[in-house]
Amino acid sequence: MWLAKSTRFTIVAFKIASVATYTVRGAAQREVRPERAKALLGVEATGAHRGEVWEQAQQAHQHLTSQAAELVATGQAADWTAQEIQVGTYQEWVPLAGNPGQSEPVRRFRASGDVAVEFTDFTALSRWLATVAEIPNVEVRGVSWSLTTATRVRLLREIRHEAVQDAIQRARDYAADFGQPELTLSAVYEPGLYPGPDSSGGIANPVMPRALMMADSSAAMPSVELKPATISLTAEIIAVFTSA
Numbered sequence: 001m002w003l004a005k006s007t008r009f010t011i012v013a014f015k016i017a018s019v020a021t022y023t024v025r026g027a028a029q030r031e032v033r034p035e036r037a038k039a040l041l042g043v044e045a046t047g048a049h050r051g052e053v054w055e056q057a058q059q060a061h062q063h064l065t066s067q068a069a070e071l072v073a074t075g076q077a078a079d080w081t082a083q084e085i086q087v088g089t090y091q092e093w094v095p096l097a098g099n100p101g102q103s104e105p106v107r108r109f110r111a112s113g114d115v116a117v118e119f120t121d122f123t124a125l126s127r128w129l130a131t132v133a134e135i136p137n138v139e140v141r142g143v144s145w146s147l148t149t150a151t152r153v154r155l156l157r158e159i160r161h162e163a164v165q166d167a168i169q170r171a172r173d174y175a176a177d178f179g180q181p182e183l184t185l186s187a188v189y190e191p192g193l194y195p196g197p198d199s200s201g202g203i204a205n206p207v208m209p210r211a212l213m214m215a216d217s218s219a220a221m222p223s224v225e226l227k228p229a230t231i232s233l234t235a236e237i238i239a240v241f242t243s244a
Helices: 050-073 122-132 149-177
Strands: 018-032 036-047 077-082 086-095 103-118 139-144 186-188 210-218 225-226 231-243
Touching: 018 103, 018 149, 036 050, 036 122, 050 077, 050 086, 050 103, 050 122, 050 139, 103 122, 122 139, 149 231
Parallel strands: none
Antiparallel strands: 018 231, 036 103, 036 139, 077 103, 086 103, 186 231, 210 225
């Protein structure tokens, strides 16, 4: 005898919610006026006698350092540094006497050093550059612009906050367009740390440009016209959000 055996099947359906991931880049940038200007001056003398070139360079060097110390003492500059005079040799090819078209190497001496002064008063800087440019064996090599450490730290903190707000707003805009307004932060990366394909990094702070300098001969007091270069500060993050 065969007995019929019935089996009941129960089917349970699960609703799997789709999870969307939003990866956004938040960025902020600010152009600010510099607070400090560092003037770099070079001292160099060349000649056939070691003692003479050292003496010439040393006189110019002492002239610059004494003026730099006075500028700091009067509050026109914040600080100054100086590299001591170094003397080296090089060869210079000179025409050979009695043999047209031929030359021979002659040993020469070169004495050189650097002086840098960080100014807080840009008007004083322009006047000083005009005067030191006339000193023998002195060359103005350039001016660079900067912020104080306190100002840079404060501004970078503000700009990072702006970059975060930019990332949040971007993610909210995308999620709202897709009908998924509720967001949950999943991860935050600084430039260069994101492991995805777009991991090349953010906007790098550009090299600080030097000043444009033009001689002004019409002024009663000699000066150099300076146009301070603005400093660009940037912040950037990559944020990952999920929305169910």
